[in-house]
Amino acid sequence: MAHVWRGIINEYLDLLPFDAADRIVTLGEGGTPLIYAEKISSEVGAEVFVKFEGMNPTGSFKDRGMTSAITQVVKDGDHTVVCASTGNTSASAAAYAAHAGLRCVVMIPQGKIAAGKMAQAIVHGADLVQVDGNFDECLDIVRELSENYPIALVNSVNPYRLQGQKTAAFEIVDQLGDAPDIHMLPVGNAGNISAYWMGFKEYADAGVSTRRPKIWGVQAAGAAPFVVGHPIKDPETVATAIRIGKPASWDLAIAARDESGGWIRAVTDEAILSAQARLAAEVGVFVEPASAAPIAGLLAAAAAGEVPRGATITCTVTGNGLKDTATALAGREVNPAVIPVDVDAAAAVLGL
Numbered sequence: 001m002a003h004v005w006r007g008i009i010n011e012y013l014d015l016l017p018f019d020a021a022d023r024i025v026t027l028g029e030g031g032t033p034l035i036y037a038e039k040i041s042s043e044v045g046a047e048v049f050v051k052f053e054g055m056n057p058t059g060s061f062k063d064r065g066m067t068s069a070i071t072q073v074v075k076d077g078d079h080t081v082v083c084a085s086t087g088n089t090s091a092s093a094a095a096y097a098a099h100a101g102l103r104c105v106v107m108i109p110q111g112k113i114a115a116g117k118m119a120q121a122i123v124h125g126a127d128l129v130q131v132d133g134n135f136d137e138c139l140d141i142v143r144e145l146s147e148n149y150p151i152a153l154v155n156s157v158n159p160y161r162l163q164g165q166k167t168a169a170f171e172i173v174d175q176l177g178d179a180p181d182i183h184m185l186p187v188g189n190a191g192n193i194s195a196y197w198m199g200f201k202e203y204a205d206a207g208v209s210t211r212r213p214k215i216w217g218v219q220a221a222g223a224a225p226f227v228v229g230h231p232i233k234d235p236e237t238v239a240t241a242i243r244i245g246k247p248a249s250w251d252l253a254i255a256a257r258d259e260s261g262g263w264i265r266a267v268t269d270e271a272i273l274s275a276q277a278r279l280a281a282e283v284g285v286f287v288e289p290a291s292a293a294p295i296a297g298l299l300a301a302a303a304a305g306e307v308p309r310g311a312t313i314t315c316t317v318t319g320n321g322l323k324d325t326a327t328a329l330a331g332r333e334v335n336p337a338v339i340p341v342d343v344d345a346a347a348a349v350l351g352l
């Protein structure tokens with residue numbers, strides 16, 4: 001019988017802190033495609049693949065962490081979860097909490113999350129609170145709430161989040177047959193870069209892969225604390241998902257960068273939007289702006305002659321473009337021709 005995907009906890013049970021007797025809260029996350037990017041590959045002189053995490057149930061990589069965080073919450077007997085969010089964590093927490101029958105409370109920076117993400121949290125029934133502050137300040141509030149009230153924090157400071165998210169690294173190795181030479185991803189609160197490094201190390205230590213990749217992280221220039229070397233107070237970028245100035249997993253991200261012999265650099269908003277458009281038009285993958293940052297970083301590295309010829313490079317594109325259509329369409333002509341119900345008119349308008 002064909003293998004039926006059962007979500008990351010069931011698929012990687014031996015490598016996660018759960019056992020078969022646990023009630024697994026899953027929406028079938030993981031098992032996302034690794035897609036060859038032909039044009040970008042020939043342009044940068046390497047074999048480039050995108051790991052399309054926008055294919056997860058709520059449209060982002062957060063679902064890998066949320067299945068494990070919410071499974072543990074249910075195991076612990078808690079009834080309410082809380083998170084701060086730039087949008088994707090709240091969408092994911094709200095969906096998994098709904099599935100598990102839990103209350104979900106969400107703090108978001110006012111006016112700074114994409115409409116699709118806000119819609120997700122609302123339709124899944126979360127209690128949404130807008131804060132007149134940024135993501136970092138929202139995170140401070142929810143940390144304190146979870147310390148003082150019977151509420152479980154499901155941001156990536158919850159260690160079960162990283163456990164789940166590390167499975168994306170396992171999948172990449174499983175899909176390629178070995179670890180890539182370089183793995184690239186956007187960096188915001190820095191949970192994901194930490195989780196990938198954990199996953200790549202664990203698979204290498206277990207002998208599943210023969211090597212560990214270099215980790216190349218990419219931030220938005222207006223929200224690049226790792227690049228300037230310290231937290232920043234007022235992060236700003238069109239890539240609202242990574243509009244973060246005080247990453248919670250600072251030390252783990254630095255370790256991922258340094259132990260792997262990699263780097264964390266910044267790209268402009270213009271480069272991010274251009275990479276987003278290229279991914280859509282050339283690869284057929286529609287991502288949200290933050291997710292295009294690694295592609296922008298790769299193109300910049302190639303222009304600087306820093307991409308090893310023939311290397312295998314995987315790039316995690318973290319979230320689905322459908323979450324933020326306003327940004328994707330901004331500045332584009334969105335006025336398709338209108339014709340009568342007539343084949344000749346269709347042919348004429350198409351110049352056939």
Ligand SMILES: Cc1ncc(COP(=O)(O)O)c(C=O)c1O
Nearest residue numbers: 088188189190191192241318319
């Ligand atoms: C779409 C998207 N990409 C990238 C990131 C960055 O991930 P991390 O916060 O784990 O660094 C986030 C969230 O921060 C996100 O929502």
Ligand SMILES: N[C@@H](CCOP(=O)(O)O)C(=O)O
Nearest residue numbers: 085086087088089155156189
């Ligand atoms: N982009 C994130 C922000 C951080 O969330 P984390 O819980 O993964 O650290 C979001 O979608 O909210």
